[in-house]
Amino acid sequence: MKHYHYIFAGSGLAALLTAYRMATSGRFADKQILLIDPDTKTVNDRTWCFWEEGAGEWDSILYRSWNTALFANDDFRTELDFEDYRYKMVRGADFYAFIKAALDAHPNITMLQEMVLSFKDLGTDVLVKTKNTEYTCDKLFNSIYCPTLPALQKKYPVLQQHFIGWHIKTEQPVFNPAVPVFMDFSIPQKGNTRFMYVLPFSETEAIVEYTLFSKDLLPQQEYEAAIQEYIANLGVTHYEILDKEKGSIPMTSYKFWEVNSPNIMHIGSAGGWTKASTGYTFKNANRFSQQLAGFLVSDKSFTEFYKPNRFWFYDLLLLDILAKHNEKGSAIFSAMFRKGKAAPVFKFLDEETSLWGDLKVIWSCPKGLFIKALLGRLF
Structure with missing residues (x-):
């Protein structure tokens, strides 16, 4: 049974970004790393879009980018003022090719086309079972989403x-x-x-x-x-x-990180890395992968990696509203973008605003809905 220092169960966006961060940091050259996924990651199976201020590290593989966009509803249509932001698009095939080329330069990293069936934290290491064999590792990153976990609870929509x-x-x-x-x-x-x-x-x-x-x-x-x-x-x-x-x-604002064990960490959508209020993933996965590569050097338990912040709570309030009044989404997003000033909203959604910046965006939304949702959470 072959042993690795790190195994990734699934090699989607979060796994590839994290492995890339580990490889390019130069801190894991002595660690054996395995990524397991049944897919070859060669076809253009998806696109990712994200807004970003100025130039960024992924600009070399952008398929398109735009410096404005249209927002519309039944009452108004407006071209959004992005200020210094651009809306950027990365195709899956281009991203996969870039990451795989980078990982191929590191002989300690292996990509295996196989299906993970199960994994278990044994305390001293983690046992990983695939369709054809078994492996052990010191630490496992799982990005295989399990819908059963959030579906079995009622606290978070x-x-x-x-x-x-x-x-x-x-x-x-x-x-x-x-x-x-x-x-x-x-x-x-x-x-x-x-x-x-x-x-x-x-x-x-x-x-x-x-x-x-x-x-x-x-x-x-x-x-x-x-x-x-x-x-x-x-x-x-x-x-x-x-x-x-x-x-x-x-x-969802379900606390996926609470099911992490000392040696198993859930990442990507399986770990709550998707922005709960919008469904955007690329920017969050990019940020968390950077943080995770640095965290691994500390050798702390995986249960210590993530703690919710005030933006997690804002997302929760929006999802509470949409879960009970799904038809209100148009009114909420229209209120945020009605003046056409997208940059402050982008900064807020990227969790980069001050508390005053938070309040200016939140206060533009239908107040009664959010006050009622807040009271529902508090009491």
């Missing part, structure tokens, strides 16, 4: 950011390649938080995505019918579907 997107090419020039559609709530809400999201690459090519923040997924045909209707309303009569993508990202 569990929603999903679920979507289907079509990458289309049209005959007519209908898109503005300089202005993506960040959130378009002008579509029928049907008792939910529903919006269209458009990433334009040219006047005739874009990803058009139908997204919901709600508890339950829809039949596939409902997402696709909404996309077809939206495209038709743009005046498009003929188009080609180049690719499709779909996903469901957990949105």
Whole structure:
């Protein structure tokens, strides 16, 4: 039975970022590291978008970036003022290729195409069982999401950011390649938080995505019918579907880190690294992976890695509202972006504001909803 210092169960975004941080830090060259995942991580299976102020470390692999975006609902449409921020897009295939090239330069890191069946903290080490063999390690990072954990409790609501997107090419020039559609709530809400999201690459090519923040997924045909209707309303009569993508990202303030053991840490969506209020993952995973690489040098127990902050509580209040009044999402996000000033909101969502900055964003939202949610949590 082969032993490793570190094993990653699953090699998605969080695992690849953390392994990359460990490799490039130079502090783990004497450690044997194994990443196990049944997928080859070679195809363009997803895209990640994030806002960032100025230049960033991932700019070399950006597929597109924009310095403004459209926000819309039934009452208004506005181009957002990003100030020094840009909205950046990374394709999965480009990210995988970059990370794998970096990891290949480190002979102590191995990537194995295999399925993890189970793992257990034995106290002195961790036993990992795959479909074909068993391994042991000093420490395990698990990024395989287990929906049962949050589903079995009632203290914290569990929603999903679920979507289907079509990458289309049209005959007519209908898109503005300089202005993506960040959130378009002008579509029928049907008792939910529903919006269209458009990433334009040219006047005739874009990803058009139908997204919901709600508890339950829809039949596939409902997402696709909404996309077809939206495209038709743009005046498009003929188009080609180049690719499709779909996903469901957990949105919850459930304390995943409380199920960490001294030698097993849950990371990524499985560890609560997804921003609970928005479903955005890339920026959070980037930040946590940096923190984790530094934490590992301290040799502390994994149970000491994460502690919730005030932003965790803000997210919880929003999810409490959306769990009980899912139709209120449009009103809440519209209030945040109504003045068109996106930069303070981005800073708040990145958890970089002062308490005064927090209050300015929160106070722009429907106050009664948040006061009621706060009182519900306090009492």
